[in-house]
Amino acid sequence: MNREEKRRMKKTTVSLGTAFGSLMTVLNYTVLILLCLSIILPTLNVLALSLNVGTDAAKGGIYFWPRDFTLDNFKEVFRQSNIVNGFLISVFRTVLGTFLSVFLTAMAAYALKTRTMPGQKQLTFFIFFTMLFSGGLIPYYIVLKELHLTNSIWVYVLPALYSVWNMMIMKSFFEQTPEGLEEAARIDGCSDFGIFFRIILPTSKPVIAAISLFNAVGHWNDWFTGSFYVRDPNMKPLSTVLQEMLTKQQALTDTLMSATGSMQMQMLDKIQVTGTSLKMATIMIVITPIVLVYPFLQKYFAKGVMIGSMKE
Incomplete structure (x- = not known):
């Protein structure tokens, strides 16, 4: 294996390592965002229902914003x-x-x-x-x-x-x-x-x-x-x-x-x-x-x- 082939192999290894690191970073951020949403969205739903008329909320369809504020x-x-x-x-x-x-x-x-x-x-x-x-x-x-x-x-x-x-x-x-x-x-x-x-x-x-x-x-x-x-x-x-x-x-x-x-x-x-x-x-x-x-x-x-x- 000559120097050129070694250099190409090294570049390929570095590129694969960089791509893998970028993929893991995206994966980590995706998981963190999903975890945050799993906490924030239910809290917003509870807040919306607490600020909505009870009889109207019983009809459903209220998620993150009150439909009939009270x-x-x-x-x-x-x-x-x-x-x-x-x-x-x-x-x-x-x-x-x-x-x-x-x-x-x-x-x-x-x-x-x-x-x-x-x-x-x-x-x-x-x-x-x-x-x-x-x-x-x-x-x-x-x-x-x-x-x-x-x-x-x-x-x-x-x-x-x-x-x-x-x-x-x-x-x-x-x-x-x-x-x-x-x-x-x-x-x-x-x-x-x-x-x-x-x-x-x-x-x-x-x-x-x-x-x-x-x-x-x-x-x-x-x-x-x-x-x-x-x-x-x-x-x-x-x-x-x-x-x-x-x-x-x-x-x-x-x-x-x-x-x-x-x-x-x-x-x-x-x-x-x-x-x-x-x-x-x-x-x-x-x-x-x-x-x-x-x-x-x-x-x-x-x-x-x-x-x-x-x-x-």
Whole structure:
């Protein structure tokens, strides 16, 4: 094989490599665009239905723009007498619950990652073992009742202080901190609390942001606790209030659909909000706070999703 043939082969190889790289770039962008559309288009559909008259939306054909614009769906949501109180309770439990849960879970994770702690392996296994089995709903309710947490605002905060899954994620992240930093701090006379507050926490912003987001979303979206463990309507969070409102509205819609002839037409003339349109308005109200907060945590969250994926 002479030089000319080698040069042609090299050019061919480079051309094929460039073409393959361009093809993969186009493929990657195509997949990303399709993924973005799969998220954006359903959201636009929900927004359009929430801004459309319910009885008109029931006819179908509404996709990304309201056909009969109205704000009655949102007015109906905010017409609830305890909506503001539920919002304040949700904010209280989300802020306080997230702060305490992340702080205490981080302290427990730091203790578990310390190899010099007596019984460290046995205690880690004991805590991990609790992830494999659940006591069940009835025993859990009995425990809450015996601790006088039912029908109390603290039922939203105290039972959710610790998450074994989050603890293991934090432990894995803390183990990536060079031991030399801790040893140098101890030589300088720094205590375990000083190391935790001055070294561990400042260098663990990605995992703290990611776990904080998980906790905040969980607290904000949780309607089950308020529905099953709280009887006082003035102590129910926003998600529970909206869920109960949707249940009542859906029952009204079912009654409407079961009516016949002239009775159904008379009821249709009096109602503009249906269970579906009200549900869409509720979805927009619930997701808005999370959507507004997420951009501020995005850079930390992007790092946090890689936690534990690589060890040196």
